[in-house]
Amino acid sequence: MKSITLSDPGKPSTYIFKEFPIPEPLPGHVVIEIRAFGLNHAEVFMRKGEWNETAEVSGIECVGVVHSCPGGEFAIGTKVAAIMGGMGRTIPGSYAEYTRVRVGNVASIDSSLSWEDLAAIPETYATAWTCIFRNLELSRGQTLLVRGGTSSFGQAAINLAVNAGAKVIATTRNLDRAPMLLGLGVKRVELEGPELSKRLPETKSIDAVLELVGNSVLLDSLATLKRGGHLCLAGFLGGLAPIPDFNPLLQMPSGVHFSFFGSFVFGEPGFPLSDVPLQKIANEVAEGRYKARPVRVFRFEEIAEAHKVMDENHAGGKMVVVVGKA
Structure with missing residues (x-):
């Protein structure tokens, strides 16, 4: 799989593209085929080496489909969102074609929204x-x-x-x-x-x-x-x-x-992701009750340009990156 990685994690870095094996199934985890992910200022701090924990593959959220789930909590092919759980900090994050996240940091979302619109919601x-x-x-x-x-x-x-x-x-x-x-x-x-x-x-x-x-x-x-x-x-x-x-x-x-x-606690005791009505929120976005569509959408290969926009504070709202089949 293709991943966007930090050339020198923990120090001021630039992004490079690198091939990794697709994550292996692991009990208590979900492997997700990523279709899109939202961009966050936390990832800017990670890129600049200003975060206390930084993984080689950045990214703290994504939407996609379940590739594997040994525990059976989610069926293969289920549309899901994933948030935090160490992504981009202590485990490889969402700037990739696949990622593996703890079950407690994954939620199913059945929505007619496009992948890019859905990616603007989770985190x-x-x-x-x-x-x-x-x-x-x-x-x-x-x-x-x-x-x-x-x-x-x-x-x-x-x-x-x-x-x-x-x-x-x-x-x-x-x-x-x-x-x-x-x-x-x-x-x-x-x-x-x-x-x-x-x-x-x-x-x-x-x-x-x-x-x-x-x-x-x-x-x-x-x-x-x-x-x-x-x-x-x-x-x-x-x-x-x-x-x-x-x-x-x-x-x-x-x-x-x-x-x-701090959203890094999602999935920890006392802060289950299931507490958040993500399905209801996605429904209300689809119904037009919230103005939540992304202000800009980038391709996977345009990650450097996307971060340049964030560095210059020109976004004006949520930006997302589409991956692969999205």
């Missing part, structure tokens, strides 16, 4: 759904602030929250993208930047914050919450630098809830 929507409905416990009528709304993750979260009847305020670094966010159903768009809490009329009345910019604005986001409000930190668009001299006793507002979610 982004599974993570956004968990943040919105598990960590933030968002409900109808509540106000949600999404910092980093134009990212593919932010757009997925907005789709889910608006569809659930929440009032959504979103931020962007470029107000030229405001019409796109308004088209997703947000009530208002704010310019992303320091001290948003001092500019936001709703400060101290926000029910929930999805923090995708990260540590650089975390304390400012906490300041927007009302008593009993929830903040979920789930992104690092503003970089990985830690908060200097963070002292919760002195800097955390009283009576608010702060949590973190």
